[in-house]
Amino acid sequence: MVEVESKHAAPLAECAHCGHMLPQGLGEIGCEVCTAINKVSHQPTTDALNDETVPCPHCNMILVAGTEERPVDLTCGGCAGVFTLTPKVVKVEIACPGCERNLRIRPRPGQRELKCPACEAAFNVTF
Numbered sequence: 001m002v003e004v005e006s007k008h009a010a011p012l013a014e015c016a017h018c019g020h021m022l023p024q025g026l027g028e029i030g031c032e033v034c035t036a037i038n039k040v041s042h043q044p045t046t047d048a049l050n051d052e053t054v055p056c057p058h059c060n061m062i063l064v065a066g067t068e069e070r071p072v073d074l075t076c077g078g079c080a081g082v083f084t085l086t087p088k089v090v091k092v093e094i095a096c097p098g099c100e101r102n103l104r105i106r107p108r109p110g111q112r113e114l115k116c117p118a119c120e121a122a123f124n125v126t127f
């Protein structure tokens, strides 16, 4: 299956109950830290996902997603090729406390340890 990454993602949201970051997504999102269910909505992102245009990876014809669901399987009207439009991977920049170099990481809820590839300092981040 061919995959194409979506260009849009909702801003990262916080759990209303414990303040930790929620897993990325829209709709009813369960907090991974305290298990509370949060309703996450962001109309501009929903609109952008619905209206998102993506070139067919098989024939380059421009298709409109037509849904805010990600991942979603799309079938090209031009070549009947099938592909999956996947959620955009959100990354955040964290400054290393040792050398202040910016590290781009994929945030996950809760605490994790990072190691700076430049100065090898280890430090904890919490989302």
Ligand SMILES: [Zn+2]
Binding pocket: 015, 016, 017, 018, 019, 020, 031, 032, 033, 034, 035, 036
């Ligand atoms: Zn929570």
Ligand SMILES: [Zn+2]
Binding pocket: 056, 057, 058, 059, 060, 061, 076, 077, 078, 079, 080, 081
């Ligand atoms: Zn096509």
Ligand SMILES: [Zn+2]
Binding pocket: 096, 097, 098, 099, 100, 101, 116, 117, 118, 119, 120, 121
């Ligand atoms: Zn560093």
